[in-house]
Amino acid sequence: NRWRKLRFLLLFNRQGKLRLQKWFVPTSDRERKKVIRDMIMLVLPRQPRTCNFLRWKDLKIVYKRYASLYFCAGLEEQDNELLALEVLHRYVELLDKYFGNVCELDIIFNFEKAYFILDEFLMGGEVLETSKFAVNVSMEQADTLQE
């Protein structure tokens, strides 16, 4: 049963506090909690200069640390890990462009915006928009509609 290319995307900090969770496959609350726990346990102890890829169950885990936040994605077996790193990087760039020098606090206090930006970049585990500018243009325009 081949599912989405990206199964999930998680953001958490060095203390294991979750800052964002996006699930691209139907996952129960219990299952989600378990995955989050496992990812935190797998990723946090990793040494600084090791490989960004891990194996976990039948998935490839790709993670990258940006300042105090870990960006962690679960990929299918056949997916391209090197490109996944680029996907994570692009998301960080989009956040940075929107918030201006984004840091963890921005994502804490504006988590809903972080989700909205993500939903303009990815959908169903696939990349939706490859242009660096289009996502921010959409966000700005949508923001003006807010009452």
Add this chain to the structure above:
Amino acid sequence: MPAPIRLRELIRTIRTARTQAEEREMIQKECAAIRSSFREEDNTYRCRNVAKLLYMHMLGYPAHFGQLECLKLIASQKFTDKRIGYLGAMLLLDERQDVHLLMTNCIKNDLNHSTQYVQGLALCTLGCMGSSEMCRDLAGEVEKLLKTSNSYLRKKAALCAVHVIRKVPELMEMFLPATKNLLSEKNHGVLHTSVVLLTEMCERSPDMLAHFRKLVPQLVRILKNLIMSGYSPEHDVSGISDPFLQVRILRLLRILGKSDDDSSEAMNDILAQVATNTETSKNVGNAILYETVLTIMDIKSESGLRVLAINILGRFLLNNDKNIRYVALTSLLKTVQTDHNAVQRHRSTIVDCLKDLDVSIKRRAMELSFALVNGNNIRGMMKELLYFLDSCDPEFKADCASGVFLAAEKYAPSKRWHIDTIMRVLTTAGSYVRDDSVPNLIQLITNSVEMHAYTVQRLYKALLDDISQQPLVQVASWCIGEYGDLLVSGQCEEEEPIQVTEDEVLDVLEGLLVSNLSTPVTRGYSLTAIMKLSTRFSSVNRIKKVVSIYGSSIDVELQQRAVEYNALFKKYDHMRPALLERMPIMEKTASNGPTEIVQTNGETEPSTVEAKHPPPVTQPTNQANDLLDLLGGNDVVPVIQTTIPTKPASAGGELLDLLGDLSLSGGPAPAPAPSVPTSQPPFLLDGLTSQPLFNDIAAAGIPSMTAYNKNGLKIDFTFERANPNPNIAVITIHATNSTEAEMTDFVFQAAVPKTFQLQLLSPSSNLVPALNQGTVTQVIRVLNPQKQQLRMRIKLTYTHKGSAVQDLAEVNNFPPQSWQ
């Protein structure tokens, strides 16, 4: 009623909590306030409250009471409400709740909204979590939007369509007309999502695949434009234009070119171009190269292109970036079977990766190194691998040791080299060697007749240095028991013979018996060795004394042996020389099976041999033919079996039989043969059970299953993955018998479809004891390179209550993890 506090205010407050308890208290208070606000049906602040609820949900607190509120927000006219409502729905709801169906109508309306951002929200939510019913209801709307000229909506509709197809594959047809000119779009977002949609359709339907093959030239053109085009600030990533789109196109080309000569030819040039021109200094370029390599290897590319691909992987290995090295090793591992010679050229680079600091890389490099060992490079490779074994982390040692043994067995240039290699492994990683390598090594040593003296001498010397590594001690004890006479007579040709007396040898063996470092199994080995020396040494009295002392050992196993050996000295002394005679050469089972399995199947199962009886006859062919007849031939490969023993599984068993039939005076009677569970190792040939050498340390916990359960005979399958080849599944069958009568002459056979290859190793026994008192185990190795669904037909024959029973069964309930 004061206005509910703002979201940011709440976040700030919660962050001031110093303990978990304090946080919980704040949250409970706020939740109570939110609940009463919901009860009052407050429209103004619903959005704010739901947003707060979502924040608390992220912290791990329950938020299900907000589900309906999300629906109310979605139904609102305000954009802010809708935004939060849809977000809440995606976070709190999924298709398991009935509530989510209530969204369908709202989504339908919003798909037709006048504002594209509202339409976008609806498409996103549907494309993220829409259930099959919702997809069925709304597919028409999605299809309409797929044909719009608004690129913002078109790209979202495309990915939404992908989701619809995944949920309801039958609906794929209806999107076909809309795909007509998707690729002529200029907008990259639409292009990218269109390629994803086309890929999904081609992967699901061979008809669609055939239909879309005509797009190959267009795809090639788009890719070419991306590569040749000038700088586009919008899509540029480190000098490369839209890498995401490039990779997706390469992937679609892979699918279209697979098994199709014309398509493969049409893409040949562009692949070569990408492979040679892409900048490799940054990760992004390597991501594209990686995808290109995968495509080249999968389609029907000409050999020059394939070599180019493997060379790219070889270059990756030299890259400073760990990620790239890791990816290269993984890919090379996949291609080493099919393009062996090309991968061989990069052997030295791969071997260098053994010294990498990164654990994941080291492991991949080790697996790949073993895959590359052959008769020509064995000496050099083994030097590197032994060095690795010396210095690697404990987590690698067991696998590495097993790999060294296998490789040495297959390619040893000389017996002396072989023994030396074994000695090296035993002395440097002796405690990590798998227990079941001990019998294999013993067999090896037995068969190297001219090396006996050399081997026993080296082992003896190793024991003098260190008796803590159990496998080493066990092999050494066994050898000293067998060849102790050569040791004391100083007959060694290969090196300077040592001077040692019988008493010194017995001192060492007795030392093992009393040492705290020795495990019970090791003690068993030493006692037996001492016993054997009674026919090889002249100090029989000393041996008799030792044996009688252990007749009252607390260790039941040791006690039983001692008592039986005592009996040998007393009543059966006339039999002793024959029973303790030198072991004959154990017949090596022929290395059957195709080369793919031979890689991990150096393991030879010693056939069951006993001092007096000839080795059993191998009878694979007629039985395989029988199975073929029954299965009607065409799609089935005959089972290639190792020996099917016609006698009980062990010489030890024979010995027990002999003693069990006769009454003994004095001491506790030894347990008669039938009630000894067949999975227990017998005495003289300890540990010769059929267990696989390779156990994946990180075994993914593949669930076991019951394959057959009829007439009291139950057969369970347990799974492991063979390392280093992930395409081989190692299945162990466990046969138990719940009836009152035992099942004798039990034979298990299996056959698999043509795309698999199967190998059966020797069973632990032919007798399945009654009333579940024991288990017969047997190992099956299945090679499944195409990762197809595993199916098997099994045939069981046995004798029960005097009559012969035969049964056939299909096994189809393999867990997906065993063959994926």
